[in-house]
Each structure stands twice: as C-alpha cells, then as structure tokens.
Amino acid sequence: MVVRWVVNNEVHYADARKTGGYVELEKAKVHWFLSLDRNDLPETATECGLSTFRSITVDGNEIEFSEGFTDLHTSVYKETLEGRGFSIDDARPSIELAYQIRNAQATGVKADSHPFLQHIQEATHV
Numbered sequence: 001m002v003v004r005w006v007v008n009n010e011v012h013y014a015d016a017r018k019t020g021g022y023v024e025l026e027k028a029k030v031h032w033f034l035s036l037d038r039n040d041l042p043e044t045a046t047e048c049g050l051s052t053f054r055s056i057t058v059d060g061n062e063i064e065f066s067e068g069f070t071d072l073h074t075s076v077y078k079e080t081l082e083g084r085g086f087s088i089d090d091a092r093p094s095i096e097l098a099y100q101i102r103n104a105q106a107t108g109v110k111a112d113s114h115p116f117l118q119h120i121q122e123a124t125h126v
Contacts (some may be wrong), residue, residue, distance in 0.1 A: 005025050005026045005093065006023060006024070006025060006093075006097060006100075007024040007025060007026060008022070008023070008024040009021070009022075009023050009024075009097065009100055009101065009104070010022045010023075010104075010107055011101055011104040011105070011106045011107065012106060012107055012108060012109050012110055012113045012114075012117055013106050013108070013109055013113070013117050013120060014104075014106045017035060017036045017037045018033070018034065018035035018036065018037055018040060018120070019033075019034055019035075019101070019106075020032060020033035020034065020113065020114045020116065020117045021101065021104075021106075021113075021114075022112070022113070022114075023097070023101075031112070031113065031114040031115075032114060033114040033116040033117060035116070038051065040116060040120075041053050045066065050066050050067075052066050053066050054066045054069065
C-alpha cells in the first residue's frame with residue numbers, strides 16, 4: 001500500500017487527543033497538527049470565542065478558515081449519494097495516507113516539526 005504522490009511521511013507526536021507530523025508530497029511540504037484539546041487553540045481563537053481553529057500557511061501567508069465548514073461532511077455525503085461524489089479511485093490515496101499516519105510510530109518532535117508541536121514539547125519538559 002504505497003501512496004504514489006507521497007515522497008516522505010513522518011508522525012512526530014501522537015497521543016489520544018493530538019497528533020502532528022510532516023508529509024512531503026510531490027509538489028508540497030506539509031507540517032501538520034490535529035488536536036481535540038481546546039488548550040491547543042491559539043490565543044487569537046479563544047479571544048474570539050472560537051471552539052475550532054483551522055489555518056494553512058502557503059509561501060509564508062496564513063489563511064485562516066475556522067468558520068464555515070461545520071456541515072462540510074454532510075454536504076459531501078449528500079453529493080456522493082446523488083452520484084456527484086469522489087470515486088473510490090479518487091479517494092484511495094487519501095485513505096491510504098490517513099491509514100499510514102494513524103498506524104505510524106511517532107519519531108519525536110524535531111526542530112522542523114509544526115510550531116504547535118514545539119509548544120507541546122516545551123510544556124512536557126517543564
């Protein structure tokens with residue numbers, strides 16, 4: 001099970017509530033972090049009363065898109081049931097990558113890990 005467009009995939013940290021790592025694709029390098037812990041929300045999000053935070057930084061420019069995605073899964077499911085969804089062949093690489101990430105052994109937080117992981121490492125060594 002090899003995802004062809006993935007050059008390198010590493011999980012740097014994983015516990016029951018958060019995980020993060022690095023995926024290098026053919027045309028992108030992605031430092032990622034996912035958390036269910038509200039304590040990981042950035043201060044700017046909590047000050048605005050947000051319960052979720054989503055952002056992506058492309059070429060040094062951050063795009064924050066925390067709102068407007070609450071029903072995204074429902075919309076995708078409806079489109080799929082109407083025959084306008086993704087095929088199994090379209091979805092397979094993403095599912096395989098998610099499987100690999102889910103089952104990977106964490107290698108430890110590194111100097112080039114996602115910045116949120118740097119904060120977790122600092123907090124656990126205090």
